[in-house]
Structure formats: C-alpha cells, structure tokens
Amino acid sequence: xxxxxxxIAHSRAGDxxxxxxxxxxPYKPEDYPLICEKVTASAVSYHFRDLVxxxxxxxxxxxxxxxQFVCQQALSGGVTTSLTIDTHGKxxxxxxxxxxxxxxx
Amino acid sequence: xxxxxxxxxxxxxxxxxxEPAIILAQxxxxxxxxxxxxxxxxxxxxxxxxxxxxxxxxxxxxxRRIECxxxxxxxxxxxxxxxMGAANPLAxxxxxxxxxxxxxxxxxxxxxxxxDIFGLLTGHEISLExxxxxxxxxxxxxxxxxxxxxAILPALATSASIIITGRVAxxxxxxxxxxxxxxxxxxxxxxxGQATVxxxxxxxxxxxxxxxFADPGKKDIPDMAHLGHPFADVSTDGTAIFGKxxxxxxxxxxxxxxxxxLYEVMDPSRYMTPDVVADFTKVSLEEIGPNQVKATGxxxxxxxxxxxxxxxxxxxxxxxxxxxxxxxxxxxxAKLAGSIIQERLQNQxxxxxxxxxxxxxxxxxxxxxxxxxxxxxxxxAGKAATFEQASLVGEEVEALYTNGPAGGGGARKYVHEVVGxxxxxxxxxxxxxxxxxxxx
Numbered sequence: 001x002x003x004x005x006x007x008i009a010h011s012r013a014g015d016x017x018x019x020x021x022x023x024x025x026p027y028k029p030e031d032y033p034l035i036c037e038k039v040t041a042s043a044v045s046y047h048f049r050d051l052v053x054x055x056x057x058x059x060x061x062x063x064x065x066x067x068q069f070v071c072q073q074a075l076s077g078g079v080t081t082s083l084t085i086d087t088h089g090k091x092x093x094x095x096x097x098x099x100x101x102x103x104x105x
Numbered sequence: 106x107x108x109x110x111x112x113x114x115x116x117x118x119x120x121x122x123x124e125p126a127i128i129l130a131q132x133x134x135x136x137x138x139x140x141x142x143x144x145x146x147x148x149x150x151x152x153x154x155x156x157x158x159x160x161x162x163x164x165x166x167x168x169r170r171i172e173c174x175x176x177x178x179x180x181x182x183x184x185x186x187x188x189m190g191a192a193n194p195l196a197x198x199x200x201x202x203x204x205x206x207x208x209x210x211x212x213x214x215x216x217x218x219x220x221d222i223f224g225l226l227t228g229h230e231i232s233l234e235x236x237x238x239x240x241x242x243x244x245x246x247x248x249x250x251x252x253x254x255x256a257i258l259p260a261l262a263t264s265a266s267i268i269i270t271g272r273v274a275x276x277x278x279x280x281x282x283x284x285x286x287x288x289x290x291x292x293x294x295x296x297x298g299q300a301t302v303x304x305x306x307x308x309x310x311x312x313x314x315x316x317x318f319a320d321p322g323k324k325d326i327p328d329m330a331h332l333g334h335p336f337a338d339v340s341t342d343g344t345a346i347f348g349k350x351x352x353x354x355x356x357x358x359x360x361x362x363x364x365x366x367l368y369e370v371m372d373p374s375r376y377m378t379p380d381v382v383a384d385f386t387k388v389s390l391e392e393i394g395p396n397q398v399k400a401t402g403x404x405x406x407x408x409x410x411x412x413x414x415x416x417x418x419x420x421x422x423x424x425x426x427x428x429x430x431x432x433x434x435x436x437x438x439a440k441l442a443g444s445i446i447q448e449r450l451q452n453q454x455x456x457x458x459x460x461x462x463x464x465x466x467x468x469x470x471x472x473x474x475x476x477x478x479x480x481x482x483x484x485x486a487g488k489a490a491t492f493e494q495a496s497l498v499g500e501e502v503e504a505l506y507t508n509g510p511a512g513g514g515g516a517r518k519y520v521h522e523v524v525g526x527x528x529x530x531x532x533x534x535x536x537x538x539x540x541x542x543x544x545x
Contacts, residue, residue: 010324010360012317014369017145017234017528023367025360050470059373063387063402064363070371078234080146081420081525083458083486085466098472 003103009035011093020052020074020089022096025066032065038101044069047099051092069096106341107136110286112279112303113336115174116140116187117310119147119164123173125310125334125353130177132350133336137282138178140170140187141275141308148272149417149524151192152247162193163200171204171267178266179210186257186278190269192247194218197269198543205545212545215265217256219538220272222414222531223248232416232527239416242527247417250531253379253408255291256538257281263542272415274378276304287341291408297381298405299343302388305376306347306365306400310334313347313365314396315355328354347398357396366390379412379533381405411530420525424487424495426502427462428509428516431480436464438510439481445509446485446501453497454487483513488523495520 005011005024008031014021024039026032041058048056054072061068075089076082086092113135115126119142130138142164155162164170167189178185190197198216205212226248228240239245249272258281260268270278280300283289289296306313313335315326326332333353337345349357366385370376376383384404391399426446430438443459450457460466462482485502489495499518506516 006323010320010364012364012368014367016369016371017526019371021367021369021371023364025363025367027360047472051468057372061367061373061386063389064366066363066367068367068370068373078526080149081488081523083423083456083488084469085460085462085484091467095468095472 001103002100004097005039005099005101006097009097011096013090013093015075015088018073018075018078020071020092022069022071022093023066024069024096025064029065032062034103034105035067036060037105039067039099041069044096044099048095051095106288107286109338109340110136110283111336111338112137112139112282112307113334114139114141114307114310115334116142117308117312118142118144119166121310123166123170125332126170127173127177128350128353129334129336130174130181130183135181135183135336137184137186139278139307140185140189141278141310143188143191143272145415145526146524148191148249148415149247149526152417153524155192160196163191163197164189167197167200168204171201175205175208175210179212184266184268186268186282188270188273188278190216190271192221192271194269194271195541201267201269202543202545210545212267213263213265214267214269214543215260215263216541216543217252217260217268217270217273217538218541219256219536220249220252222250222536225531225535226416230529232529234527239527239529242525243418243420245416245418246524248414250412250414250536251379252412252536252538253277254281254284258285260540261285263540265542274380275308276301276378277380279304279307280380283339291380294381294405294407296343298383299401299403301376301378301381301383301405302366302385302400302403303337303339303345306362307335307337309365309368311355312368313361314349314357315361318361318364324360326356330354343403345400346393347400349396357398359390359392359398362390362398362400377409379408381408410533412533412536414529414531416527416529418525418527420523421488421490422492422495423521423523424489424498425484425519426499426516427482427484428502428505428513429480429482430510430513432512435481436461436478438512439483441510442483442505442513443485445505449501450487450497453494454489457485457487460484492520
C-alpha cells in the first residue's frame with residue numbers, strides 16, 4: 001500500500017546559505033527501518049528534482065531515531081538573494097512529507 | 106560551586122516576542138538568561154544601519170527588551186548574555202547604560218568585541234559557497250567572525266550582570282556560562298560537545314517548547330498564544346534536564362527536542378562551532394516528566410583552528426510586483442498576465458521569477474493533485490543593479506490594470522536593496538576578542 005510520509009513522520013527544515021536541511025522523524029520508532037529502506041537519498045533527489053539542483057546526502061541517526069537530509073543548491077541562492085517567496089525554504093519540510101512510499105518492507 | 110546551573114533562553118531570533126523572556130527572568134529561578142538575536146542575514150543588515158548612523162547597528166529591539174528585563178534581572182540575580190550588540194556592541198552598551206541610569210539602577214556591562222574583522226579582509230579569500238575569491242561576489246561591506254565561548258569567558262570573570270556581544274556562534278552563548286561555572290576546560294572535547302548539544306537545543310527558544318512544531322490534529326500544542334520559552338538545568342557532569350515555567354503555553358517533549366536537535370545541522374556527527382566539532386549521533390533524549398526532557402550523550406572532537414566568517418556584499422536590488430485574479434479561470438488569467446510581463450521584461454532582466462500564489466508560488470510546483478483555486482495572486486520578482494531598473498518590475502505589473510487580462514485587482518509594488526552573504530574561514534590566531542566594561 002502507498003502512504004504519504006506525512007502519515008508516519010514529521011520534519012523541520014533548516015537553512016545554511018544555499019543549503020537546505022530536512023529532518024525526517026517517524027512518530028513511531030518502529031517505522032524507522034521502513035523509512036531507512038524507502039526514503040533513500042536518491043528517492044528524495046527524484047522527489048525534489050524541480051527544486052534541488054545539487055547533491056542530497058542522507059545521515060542516519062538510530063539514536064533518535066531519525067534521518068537527516070542535506071540538500072545542496074536548494075534555496076535559489078540563499079536567504080538574502082533568492083527571488084522566491086519562502087527565501088529560507090522553511091516550508092520545504094512539508095514538501096518532503098508529500099512524498100509517497102510503499103509501506104511494505 | 107553550585108551543583109546545577111539553570112540557563113534560560115528568552116529569544117531565538119531578532120524579532121522574537123518579549124514576554125517569554127520577562128516570564129523567565131521573573132519566575133524562572135534562572136542563573137543565566139540568554140537572548141540569541143543574530144542571524145547570518147541580520148548582522149549584514151545591522152552593518153548597513155551602522156554605516157548610515159554610527160550610533161546604530163545594534164538589535165532594533167534592544168531598548169524595549171532591556172527596559173522590561175533589567176529590574177527583574179537585578180532583583181533575581183540573573184546574568185544576561187546576549188548577542189544583541191550585532192554590528193555595534195559598544196553602542197548597545199551605551200544604550201543599556203542610559204536605560205539603567207534612567208531607572209536608577211547600578212550595573213556593570215561587559216562588551217565582547219573583536220568579531221568585526223572587515224579590516225583584515227583582502228577580498229582574495231575563497232568563498233565557501235562559490236569556491237571563488239570573495240570580491241567576485243560584489244562590493245564587500247562587512248565581515249564578522251563567529252567568536253566562541255573563549256571570547257565570552259573573560260567577560261564572565263568580571264562582575265558584569267550583562268554581557269553583550271556581536272557575532273558569536275549561537276551555542277557558544279550557552280557553552281560559556283557552563284564552562285565558567287563548572288570550571289570545565291575548553292580542551293575537554295566530549296564535555297564541550299555535550300554543552301554544545303545543550304546550547305543548540307536552547308538557542309531557538311520557542312522552537313524547543315512547541316513553537317514551529319504544531320500541525321492541528323497531528324501535532325497539537327496547547328495554548329500557543331502564551332508559548333513559554335525553555336530553560337535547562339545542567340549538572341556538573343553535563344546532564345541536562347530541559348523544562349519551562351509552569352503555567353506557560355506550549356509543550357516540551359522528545360518530539361519537539363528531536364526536531365530542534367537536527368535543526369540547521371549538516372553532518373550530525375560533525376557539527377562545527379568555534380568551541381568543538383560536536384557529535385550528535387550518541388545523544389539520548391528521554392521524557393522524564395510532563396514538559397521535562399533529559400539530554401545526555403553529546404560528544405566531540407577538538408575545536409577547529411579556523412573560525413567561520415560571514416561576509417556581506419552589496420547584491421543590488423530586487424523589484425517585486427503583485428496583482429490578484431479571482432473567480433472563474435483565475436489561474437488562466439493570471440498566467441496570461443505572467444506571460445505579458447515575461448515578454449515585456451525578459452530582455453532586461455537576467456533573473457526574473459513569476460509565481461502564481463495559491464498554486465505554485467511556494468514550492469515552484471505542487472506535489473500531487475489539487476483542485477483549482479478560487480483566487481490566484483500573480484507575483485513577479487526580478488534582480489537588478491539599480492533601484493530604477495528594479496522599479497520596472499512593479500511598474501509593469503501595475504500597468505496590467507489597464508493593459509492586462511480581465512479582473513485584475515490589488516496591485517502592489519516593492520523595491521528593496523539586497524545584502525548578499527558569503528562565508529570564508531580565517532585562522533583563529535588572527536582574531537583577538539576583547540572585553541570592555543561599562544558602568545551605569
């Protein structure tokens with residue numbers, strides 16, 4: 001069955017220059033293996049293909065548990081010079097949560 | 106020596122609410138109150154204000170914040186640490202002196218300077234963002250190094266009840282009082298790593314207590330209109346228990362703490378600050394009571410030999426124009442308007458953006474299926490070298506009233522000057538922080 005990440009996880013976006021960071025935190029720790037398996041760096045790169053021009057790196061944090069994505073060249077130049085409405089990219093956490101995955105391991 | 110130190114964070118950005126800091130100073134039983142009010146962007150804008158008027162360049166809310174806080178800080182013996190000095194910490198101290206005199210209060214203020222290293226800059230340094238020399242970004246206007254806890258420690262060793270700084274790494278504002286109180290060494294990397302975890306969790310204030318977290322029905326947060334800001338009780342071994350003042354709104358739990366721990370973090374095993382390369386991958390967060398979270402397990406490796414420097418440059422002007430369409434085929438008419446502007450301006454702007462607000466303006470696309478919107482706002486933005494050129498964007502959009510599609514209304518136009526930010530590294534041996542005392 002296909003589910004949206006929004007149904008099982010929460011996220012906060014952060015910005016450093018032109019780089020966007022996105023956490024992905026499952027509500028239930030038991031969903032951590034599922035998101036590790038399905039929400040790969042390349043899957044997220046494909047999801048954000050219209051927005052993120054650079055590389056996406058994924059970090060695993062089994063201690064929380066959570067994933068962290070670092071997206072290069074994602075903010076149209078960065079907070080002061082971007083022509084976008086959301087210059088910080090703060091709302092992009094909800095763009096990640098729009099991603100759909102198959103919920104079977 | 107105290108066994109536990111309580112540090113509160115009463116502001117997480119320059120525009121933050123005033124009330125939570127007052128509640129913390131009044132009822133928080135704090136040893137230290139930190140106000141973190143400086144972002145990458147804020148300091149460059151502050152440098153511009155200082156250039157226009159040498160008596161300005163400190164945080165715009167400084168007077169209001171100090172005026173409300175000062176009596177409570179003195180009555181409850183709470184020391185204030187803040188980077189509200191921004192581009193002009195010495196002028197900020199003069200302002201605090203005059204407020205204290207007016208209120209009939211005797212205080213000592215310690216000012217930490219040395220972050221402004223514009224004079225050391227040649228422009229040939231390589232930008233982290235572009236890998237090209239800084240000067241190629243544009244005319245350089247400011248350069249501020251991120252100072253660390255070591256720059257604040259001499260100020261804490263004085264009798265000052267207020268310590269005011271310019272550019273200091275956000276977590277260092279919290280690391281410094283812990284090192285000062287517990288006699289830790291800045292060379293104990295694991296301890297400083299844990300202190301940095303504590304600072305990072307606190308630095309955005311309300312973002313730890315349920316601010317910027319709520320999603321109705323999914324992540325509910327009570328009484329957000331009276332959101333309280335957090336404090337941490339830190340023990341000599343570095344264990345921290347986070348909490349908030351009873352009766353304030355918000356929630357502090359493991360979920361809010363997780364979001365904040367990862368906020369703006371690149372590699373979680375190498376979170377670089379002037380004090381340490383902190384490792385968050387062994388951090389444990391545990392809910393030990395209502396609105397009580399215990400954090401342990403922060404580690405680190407020795408501090409870097411270079412400090413990051415934020416460099417501001419003149420990036421020209423951005424012109425914007427907006428107009429709304431509503432009712433049947435609103436998106437169709439807005440798109441026609443956008444194509445008219447595109448045709449008229451494309452040869453004059455290398456960087457022009459056309460958004461259909463209510464449809465694709467925020468994420469440049471819309472994920473999934475969504476029904477047509479009743480109303481659409483066209484937004485056009487363009488970058489230009491001069492004010493006059495940037496003004497064209499809004500003028501052309503306004504002209505759509507009588508030259509564009511049917512039913513356009515509510516046109517607005519804006520032009521603003523842009524300060525760009527690039528970064529570089531500078532050897533820490535070239536940076537000399539200083540402390541100056543002021544008395545009221």
